[in-house]
Amino acid sequence: MNAEYLICGGGIVGLTIAKELVRTGHKNIILIEKESAPGMHASGRNSGVLHAGIYYSPESLRAKVCLKGNFAMKEYCREKGLPILETGKVIVAKNDSEADTLRELYERAVNNGAKVELIDEKQLAEIEPNAKTCGLALRSYDTAVVDPKAVVKSIYKDLVSSGYVQVLTDTRLMGTSGSNTAVTNKGEIRFDRFINAAGAYSDKVAHMFGVGMNYRMIPFKGIYKKIIGRMADMIHSSIYPVPDIRNPFLGVHFTRGVSGDVYLGPTAIPVCGRENYGIFSGIDSEAPVILYRDAVLFAVNPKFRKVALTEPKKYIFKWFFEAARALVKELDPSDIKPSDKAGIRPQLVDWDTKELVMDFLVLRDGPGIHVLNSISPAFTSSMAFAKFIVKEYSER
Numbered sequence: 428m429n430a431e432y433l434i435c436g437g438g439i440v441g442l443t444i445a446k447e448l449v450r451t452g453h454k455n456i457i458l459i460e461k462e463s464a465p466g467m468h469a470s471g472r473n474s475g476v477l478h479a480g481i482y483y484s485p486e487s488l489r490a491k492v493c494l495k496g497n498f499a500m501k502e503y504c505r506e507k508g509l510p511i512l513e514t515g516k517v518i519v520a521k522n523d524s525e526a527d528t529l530r531e532l533y534e535r536a537v538n539n540g541a542k543v544e545l546i547d548e549k550q551l552a553e554i555e556p557n558a559k560t561c562g563l564a565l566r567s568y569d570t571a572v573v574d575p576k577a578v579v580k581s582i583y584k585d586l587v588s589s590g591y592v593q594v595l596t597d598t599r600l601m602g603t604s605g606s607n608t609a610v611t612n613k614g615e616i617r618f619d620r621f622i623n624a625a626g627a628y629s630d631k632v633a634h635m636f637g638v639g640m641n642y643r644m645i646p647f648k649g650i651y652k653k654i655i656g657r658m659a660d661m662i663h664s665s666i667y668p669v670p671d672i673r674n675p676f677l678g679v680h681f682t683r684g685v686s687g688d689v690y691l692g693p694t695a696i697p698v699c700g701r702e703n704y705g706i707f708s709g710i711d712s713e714a715p716v717i718l719y720r721d722a723v724l725f726a727v728n729p730k731f732r733k734v735a736l737t738e739p740k741k742y743i744f745k746w747f748f749e750a751a752r753a754l755v756k757e758l759d760p761s762d763i764k765p766s767d768k769a770g771i772r773p774q775l776v777d778w779d780t781k782e783l784v785m786d787f788l789v790l791r792d793g794p795g796i797h798v799l800n801s802i803s804p805a806f807t808s809s810m811a812f813a814k815f816i817v818k819e820y821s822e823r
Contacts (some may be wrong), residue, residue, distance in 0.1 A: 428453070428614065428616045428617070428775060429616070429617045429618070430455055430456060430457040430616060430617070430618045430619070431453055431454070431456065431618070431619045431620065432445075432448055432453060432455070432456045432457070432591075432618065432619070432620045432621075432622060432821075433456075433457050433458075433459070433494060433609055433616055433618035433620070433621050433622070434456065434457070434458040434500040434621075434628070434708050435457070435459055435621070435622070435623050435624060435625050435632055436458075436459075436460065436622055436623070436624035436625040436626055436628075436632075437458055437459075437460030437462070437464075437465035437466065437594065437596070437749065438465065438466055438468060438469060438470035438579075438624065438801075439466065439470040439575075439579060439581075439582075439806050439809045440470075440587065440624040440626070440683075440798055440801050440805060440812065440813070441458055441460075441465075441476055441622070441624035441625075441808075442458070442465060442466070442470075442579065442582045442583060443582065443651070443809040443810050443812070443813035444622055444624060444813045444816055445581055445586050445592050446585060446810075446813065447489035447492070447496065447810075447813040447814055447816075448618040448817060448821070449586070449589050449591050449592060449595065451817060452541055453591065453764075454591040455591065456591055456592045456593070457592075457593045457595060457618075458586070458592060458594045458595070458729045459595045459598040459599075459600060459609075459611060459616070460594065460595070460596050460597075460598065461595055461597070461598065461599040461600075462596065462597070463596050464519055464583075464596060465579055465583050465596075466575070466576065466579030466580075466583075466625060467574050467705065468627060468702070468770075468771065469627065469772070469773070469805075469806075470575060470579055470626075471611070471627055472575075472578045472682070472688065472768070472771075473561070473575050473576055473770055473803070474572070474573045474682050474692075474693070475574055475575045475682075475684060475685065475806075476516075476570065476571075476572055476650075476665060476682060476807070477496075477497045477500055477501065477569075477571040477572065477573060477719060477804075477806075477807045478493055478570060478773070478803070479493070479497060479499065479534050479536065479541040479542075479543070479567045479570045480493035480494040480497070480536060480539035480540065480541045480569075480693060480804075480806045481518070481535060481539070481543065481565070481567055481740055482532065482535065482670065482672065483500045483535065483539055483618075483786075483804075484792055485538040485784070486488045487533060487786045488786050488787045488789075488815075489786055489804060490535075490538075490539045491591060491815075492787075492812045492815055493539070493713065493804045493807055493811075494539060494540050494541055494569065494733035495501070495570070495808075495810075495811035496804070496807050496809055496810050496811035496812060497569055497806035497807050498798045499741055499810035500578070500695065500722055500809070500810055501513070501573075502808065503578070503579075503581075504573055504578065504685040505615065509573065509574065509577050509578060509581060510573060510577060510685035510686075511531055511571055511572070512571060512572040512573075512683065512684070512685045513571045514517060514570075514571070514572070514620075514663060514664035514665075514667035514683065515554075515565070515567050515568050515569070515570050515571075515664050515665075516566075516567045516570040516664050516666070516667055517546075517554060517555055517558055517560075517564050517565065517566050517664070517665070517666055518532065518564060518565040518567070518665070518667045518668070518669060519549060519551070519558055519559065519560035519561075519564045519666060519667070519668065519669070519715070519754055520561045520563060520564065520669050521561060521668065521669070521753050521820035522560065522561050523561055523562065523588075524668040525561070526561070526562060526563055527743040528669050528670075528672060528803060529545070529563055529564070529565055529669055530545070530563075531668070532565055533545050533559040533565055534565070534748050536565075540809075541567065541568075541569050542567075542568040542569050542599045543565060543566060543567050543568065543719050544565070544566045544568075545563055545564075545565060545566075546563070546564050546565070546566050547562070547563065547564075548560060548564070550564075550566075551566075552567065552709065553598065554663070554664070554746070555662070555663055555664065556591065556663075556665055557658075557661040557662065557757055558666045558754060558755055558756070559675065559754065559755050559756045566664065566767035569800070570664075570665060571669075571807065572665070572682065572683065572684055572685055572753075573685060574684075574685050574686075575806060576584060576637060582823060585821050587646050590608060590699045591816065595611075596609050596670050597611065597613075597656045598612065598613050598633060599611060599612045600625075600635070600698045602635055603635055603636060606793055606794065607619070607621075607794060609621065615622065615628055618741065619794060620795075620796070621636075621794055621795045621796070622795075622798070622821075623636075623795065623797040623798060623799075624801070624820065625722045625794065625800050626773060627644060627646065627701040627702070627771060627798050628644075628701065628773075628803070629773075629797065629798060629800075630642050630643060630644045630775065630799060631644075632797070633799060634811065635763070636792060636793075636795050638790050638797050639722070639788075639790050639793065639794070639797060640780045641777060641778050641797060642775050642777060642784070642799060642800075643720055643775070643776050643778045643782070644701065644773050644774070644775055645697065645717065645720055645724070645773075645774050645775075645776070645783075646697070646699075646700060646701050646703060646732075646771050646772070646773055647676070647695045647696060647697055647698065647699050647738075647771070647772045647774055648693075648694065648695075648696045648697075648698040648703060648704070648715065648741075648771055648772075649692060649693025649694055649695060649696075649769065649770045649771070649772060650693060650694050650696070650741075650766075650768075650769050651690045651691060651692030651693055651766045651768040651769065652690070652692060652747065652762060652763050652764065652765060652766050653688060653689065653690055653691070653763070653764050653765070653766045653768075654681065654689040654690070654755050654762055655762060655763070655764050656678045656755070656762060657762075658689075658758060658759070659688075659689040659762075661755075661757070662681050662683050662689045664682065664683060665680060665681060665682045665683065666681040666754050666755065667680040667754075668680060669755065669756055671733075673726040673730050673804060674730050674734060674761060674783070675774065675783060675785055675803075676695040676734065676772075677803075678750070679691060679692055679693070679694065679747065679750040679751055680692075680754070681751070681754065681755070686776060690766065690770075690799075691700065691747075691751050691763060692766075693769075693770060694738055694741045694747070695734060695737050695738050695772065696738045696741065696742065696812070697721050697734070697738070697739070698717075698771070699714040699717050699718060700713065700717065700823060701713070701715060701773060702736075702769060704769045704770075704771065705769075705779075709771075720776070721735065721813055723781065724776065724781060727781050728781050728782065728783075729797075730783070735806055744763075747813070748760055748763065751763070772802060772803070773802070774800070774802060775788065775799055775800035778781060784799075785799055786800070787799075787805070787812065788800045789816065789820060791813050791820050794821045796816065796821060798816065
């Protein structure tokens with residue numbers, strides 16, 4: 428089997444790169460996906476929030492493609508008739524000490540081109556009557572919510588109907604044979620260009636090519652709960668806390684989805700497997716290695732240590748509830764019920780410095796392009812990010 432482009436990974440990044448390659452005239456593309464269908468991991472398990480570029484340093488790649496991706500995804504959903512909820516969101520402060528961070532987020536958002544506004548408590552009450560803040564809150568107008576599974580399914584359909592993309596499911600990359608041949612469980616595939624969009628396994632794929640050997644993946648689990656009854660009706664859009672911008676996690680928040688359901692979460696709990704969605708399910712032979720990495724980071728990285736000490740508490744309902752209760756005026760434990768919704772955030776670590784990588788990372792080596800650390804807002808950014816990849820790395 429031969430391909431001009433071989434893409435490894437059928438999540439939103441791999442799918443949108445394939446879509447952009449078709450748009451730019453490429454006609455022999457093979458995409459391999461180890462699962463039975465595309466988007467079965469992070470791309471199909473996220474909250475569906477389209478972010479607005481509020482959190483990211485203006486010079487970062489995430490900042491450069493987030494809002495463009497937001498607009499492109501909204502346009503695509505409208506064109507295809509896919510569900511979209513354009514209600515914006517608010518970020519609220521729990522105390523006076525968070526006001527400075529809130530102002531910094533406002534400056535970042537403005538620099539990144541987002542439409543935002545600092546509002547007072549009275550204005551907040553008009554938008555989200557049950558939200559509470561200390562003095563100031565930040566309103567984002569560009570934030571929206573979509574159905575991630577519907578988006579993935581639609582793009583997959585686009586690719587197949589184009590006639591230029593073969594999507595091979597249940598196909599796992601096993602290694603390489605020379606610089607231009609991929610070895611899979613279904614045979615060899617020769618390629619002119621290779622694009623690694625393997626998400627949680629992107630570091631492993633890169634290592635097969637001898638690329639990015641100093642990078643390692645650490646999985647974090649996001650668990651959600653569901654808001655029910657009268658309290659669900661009181662959440663109009665999304666209510667977020669002020670995050671610790673030294674770490675790449677946004678904290679437990681309320682999100683009204685396109686179906687009308689209101690979810691609370693996610694957490695950012697270090698776990699023992701790249702697919703460790705349950706308590707024990709998804710833990711495999713790599714668990715000791717992941718635990719070792721966690722232990723090393725716990726010892727040398729204070730920011731990771733803070734996450735590792737605080738987030739696992741949220742497995743206990745009391746701590747999860749208190750994180751949510753800090754954002755709203757009214758909330759009772761009976762308003763919250765369990766949910767089977769869970770996702771894994773594969774966070775890249777530079778093992779030379781023992782620091783969490785805070786931006787998207789793209790490495791090119793010979794015919795290979797390796798997309799590492801496609802963390803949030805990867806879903807939001809995907810269409811703009813795909814254009815960036817094809818223009819800056821592929822066509823050159």
